[in-house]
Amino acid sequence: METGKNKAGDKSCFGNTELKKNNLLVISSSASNFLYSFIDLKSHQCVGLCSIIKKETSFSNPNDVLDLVKEQPDLLKGFVRTKIVFTNRECTLIPEEIFKEEDTKKYIDLLFPDTYSGNIHIMHLPSLENYLVYKIPVAIDEFYKESFPGVVFEHSTGNLLSTLSRISFLKKNTLIHVNFSQKSFEVVMCKKGKLLFYNSFEYQTSEEIAYYILFALKQWEIEPEEVMVSGELNPDSDELYWLKKYIPKVISFPVDELLPYPASIENPSNYIGLLNPEVCE
Numbered sequence: 130m131e132t133g134k135n136k137a138g139d140k141s142c143f144g145n146t147e148l149k150k151n152n153l154l155v156i157s158s159s160a161s162n163f164l165y166s167f168i169d170l171k172s173h174q175c176v177g178l179c180s181i182i183k184k185e186t187s188f189s190n191p192n193d194v195l196d197l198v199k200e201q202p203d204l205l206k207g208f209v210r211t212k213i214v215f216t217n218r219e220c221t222l223i224p225e226e227i228f229k230e231e232d233t234k235k236y237i238d239l240l241f242p243d244t245y246s247g248n249i250h251i252m253h254l255p256s257l258e259n260y261l262v263y264k265i266p267v268a269i270d271e272f273y274k275e276s277f278p279g280v281v282f283e284h285s286t287g288n289l290l291s292t293l294s295r296i297s298f299l300k301k302n303t304l305i306h307v308n309f310s311q312k313s314f315e316v317v318m319c320k321k322g323k324l325l326f327y328n329s330f331e332y333q334t335s336e337e338i339a340y341y342i343l344f345a346l347k348q349w350e351i352e353p354e355e356v357m358v359s360g361e362l363n364p365d366s367d368e369l370y371w372l373k374k375y376i377p378k379v380i381s382f383p384v385d386e387l388l389p390y391p392a393s394i395e396n397p398s399n400y401i402g403l404l405n406p407e408v409c410e
Contacts, residue, residue, distance in 0.1 A: 139182045144391025146177035146203050153409070154204070154277075157285060157402040159216040159310060162361070163197055165204060166403040173409055174389035178400060179203075194269055198276065211277040214402050216285040218313055218329045219247075220263035228260045236262050252287040256294055257324045261287040286315065286329075288407035289359075294322050296386060305353050306382075307342065308401065309360035309368060314338060316345055325349065335367035339375050355380055359398040 146167060148154075153168040166178040181197065198204050219241045233249045247264035254261060263284050273280050289308060297304040297319035306317040312333075318326040326349060330341045346353055355378035362368050372379050384397050387404040397404055 140179060142177070142179040143393045144175070144177040146179055148203060149176070152176070154211045155214060155403050155408050156204075156211070156273075157214040157216055158194065162216075162311075163194070164400060164403055165201070166400075167203075168388065168409060170210075170409065172389075173406070175391065175404055178391065178394065178403060180400070195272055211280045212283060212408055213273050213277075213280055214283050214285050214288065214408060215263065215265060216310060216402055217263070218331070220261055220284055220286055222254075222259045222261055222290075222327055225258045225260065233262050237264055250282050250284070252284050254287055254291055256291055256322070259290075259324065261290075283408070285402040285405075286327075288405045289315070289401065290317060290324060290327065291407050292386065292405055293317050294319050294324060296383070298322050302354060303349075303351055304357065305342075305346070305351070305355070306357045306359070307338075307372070309358065309362045311361060314360070314368075316342055318345075318349065318351070335371050338368055339371040342372070343375055354378060357382055359401045361399055 148167065149169065151169050151171045153170050155166045155168060157164040163181040164179065166175050168174070169176050179201070219237065221236055221240050223236055230251065233251060237249065241264075247266045248270045250263050250265055252261040252263070261284055263286075265282065270282075273282075289306075293304060293306050298321055300320075303318055303320045303325065306319075308315045308317070313329060313331045315329045316326065317324070326345060328345070330337075332338055332341070342356070353376055356372060356376045357380050358369070358372070359382035369379060382398040382401060386406070387397055387401070388406055388409070390397055390400075390404050394400065
């Protein structure tokens with residue numbers, strides 16, 4: 130594993146981050162993290178992954194993203210394909226039967242009226258009979274399109290929901306999943322491929338996490354036997370402490386459902402946005 134500091138922040142790299150002929154470059158950015166991975170399209174496995182954590186400021190600033198990409202020489206090479214997988218709360222699900230493309234701005238502004246102005250993107254989730262609508266800041270959208278011709282945009286929530294829907298067929302009871310980001314988390318409930326519930330929550334204290342999850346379970350009259358977790362957390366975190374206090378069993382996202390990844394990655398579910406098999410589709 131390679132670690133170090135640069136102007137962008139704390140950087141950790143795993144596996145081989147040297148571009149190969151069949152590599153797909155996947156970039157995933159959130160407010161505090163900038164991640165990228167190289168996926169061998171021939172073997173469908175992640176051969177290298179880098180994580181840059183910036184605590185002082187936000188990667189949502191277009192100038193920060195521009196400077197960061199320029200500082201990563203691996204990202205300036207040519208690629209077979211490039212995907213940008215966004216991770217932010219400014220997204221919403223719209224059922225197919227009521228979705229109208231001309232109303233996409235109305236959908237997102239209704240839930241996030243005070244968010245940044247941005248370009249609207251749509252991700253169709255046919256297995257869930259839903260569309261995911263989300264925003265990308267205009268400057269970041271244009272920068273990626275100019276820097277990576279033919280780039281494909283996706284949202285981490287859409288990929289996560291599709292994967293959990295598939296996994297739920299293997300579960301006898303309702304699959305309950307919590308995916309953590311910095312100061313926010315997503316709750317998903319699926320049963321036999323059907324999406325029952327999805328919502329994202331911001332939180333100030335770790336106790337709020339258990340409250341929101343238990344309230345959602347009460348609404349659906351579900352007595353949970355286990356809750357699956359993924360995202361930015363560690364085994365000793367306060368978030369897991371409060372979940373374990375009220376939930377009989379807390380399990381990690383199954384690694385065999387992820388793309389094969391470098392052995393040096395200790396907590397693969399922290400990088401579920403990059404290691405999700407959906408990004409290869």
